[in-house]
Amino acid sequence: MPPHRTTLGMSVTIKLLDWIGERVALQLQKPTSGYEPYAAARPELVAMTIRPADILLVEGPRSKINSAIRYLTQSTWSHSAMYVGLGAGLGERDGEPLVLIEAELGKGVIASPLSKYATFNTRICRPVGLTPEDRIEVIRFVTERIGYAYDLKNIIDLMRYFLPNPPVPARWRRRMIALGSGEPTRAICSTLIAQAFEAVGYPILPEVRRVDDVSRKEILHIRHHSLYAPRDFDISPFFAVVKPTIETGFDYKKMQWDNHKNA
Numbered sequence: 593m594p595p596h597r598t599t600l601g602m603s604v605t606i607k608l609l610d611w612i613g614e615r616v617a618l619q620l621q622k623p624t625s626g627y628e629p630y631a632a633a634r635p636e637l638v639a640m641t642i643r644p645a646d647i648l649l650v651e652g653p654r655s656k657i658n659s660a661i662r663y664l665t666q667s668t669w670s671h672s673a674m675y676v677g678l679g680a681g682l683g684e685r686d687g688e689p690l691v692l693i694e695a696e697l698g699k700g701v702i703a704s705p706l707s708k709y710a711t712f713n714t715r716i717c718r719p720v721g722l723t724p725e726d727r728i729e730v731i732r733f734v735t736e737r738i739g740y741a742y743d744l745k746n747i748i749d750l751m752r753y754f755l756p757n758p759p760v761p762a763r764w765r766r767r768m769i770a771l772g773s774g775e776p777t778r779a780i781c782s783t784l785i786a787q788a789f790e791a792v793g794y795p796i797l798p799e800v801r802r803v804d805d806v807s808r809k810e811i812l813h814i815r816h817h818s819l820y821a822p823r824d825f826d827i828s829p830f831f832a833v834v835k836p837t838i839e840t841g842f843d844y845k846k847m848q849w850d851n852h853k854n855a
Contacts, residue, residue, distance in 0.1 A: 635710040637836035642706070642716050644677035645727045646834070647785060647825045648692065651713040667823035669715065672781050673704065674788070676731045682738075693734040695781045701740040716834040717825040719794055726792040733788040740784075786820040796831070797824045 642648065650671040673694035676682070682690040688705035695701045722730070789796055797820070825831050 633714065633836045635707060637840050638710075638714065638716070639706055641834060641836040641839045642675045643718065644675060644679060645719060645722060645730050646675045647717040647719075647831065648673045648675055648706075648709065649715040649717060649822050649826060650709050667821070667826070668713070669822040669826060672785055672822040672825060673709075674731075674734050674785050675706070676735060680731060680735050682735065693738065693784075695740075695784045701734075701737045701784060703735075703738055715826060716836070717828070717831040718834050719789065720830060720832050722792075722794060726794065729792050730788045730794070733791050734784060737784060782820040782822055782824065785825075794830070796820060796828050 649669040650673065651668050652670040671694070673692040675691055676693055677691055678689055680691070680693075682703045684690060685705060688707055690703035691706050692704040692708065693701065694704060719730075786796060826833065
């Protein structure tokens with residue numbers, strides 16, 4: 593078969609798989625029940641507290657994909673985005689500045705306003721000790737990838753997320769999160785952010801391996817970026833959890849309680 597026909601056939605196959613993947617992704621993202629945050633931080637406090645290169649973890653709406661991610665990671669967080677701030681110069685949408693970079697299923701790597709997650713439970717995770725130079729590099733890494741496609745080719749992997757509680761052993765769950773072909777122009781939410789920090793040598797959750805049984809010497813190994821999940825920024829010993837209500841001055845004495853008792 594001539595080379596040009598082979599290339600054409602591959603191109604058609606990829607487009608078909610992406611088309612099917614987009615339809616599957618839409619079904620996975622459909623809300624399955626109502627969502628009500630327990631104690632979402634006030635949006636204005638989040639805006640006052642968050643800094644460039646901070647990670648915003650999101651407890652997304654109830655959907656098949658979010659439920660599966662929560663189950664597989666045993667965590668409430670199903671999505672992550674990086675705050676790049678006004679300095680990134682990404683413009684506005686509907687009068688609001690675009691200050692978040694995220695990889696969203698079915699849309700790819702996009703820029704979003706902070707208000708997008710104003711009604712959700714969120715958590716700010718801050719890389720401690722990140723140098724100004726590396727902060728700029730991390731932000732540059734994610735902003736340059738705006739427009740990259742979300743990997744939808746692996747339809748079988750996507751179909752697994754239709755199972756509310758995928759029947760896989762605990763030790764395999766993290767690898768089940770690692771969707772996709774690994775092409776450099778495609779990304780998933782935590783993978784994109786993990787790659788950015790990996791580029792400057794900033795740790796998230798490195799593997800610890802013993803290299804000498806006698807001296808018990810251990811050495812850190814970087815996990816593959818495809819194996820990271822939103823919760824890893826929460827439990828990482830290198831990221832601080834920042835709570836806007838506390839950071840902006842919390843005084844419990846000023847809280848107003850409803851002391852009315854039902855008869």
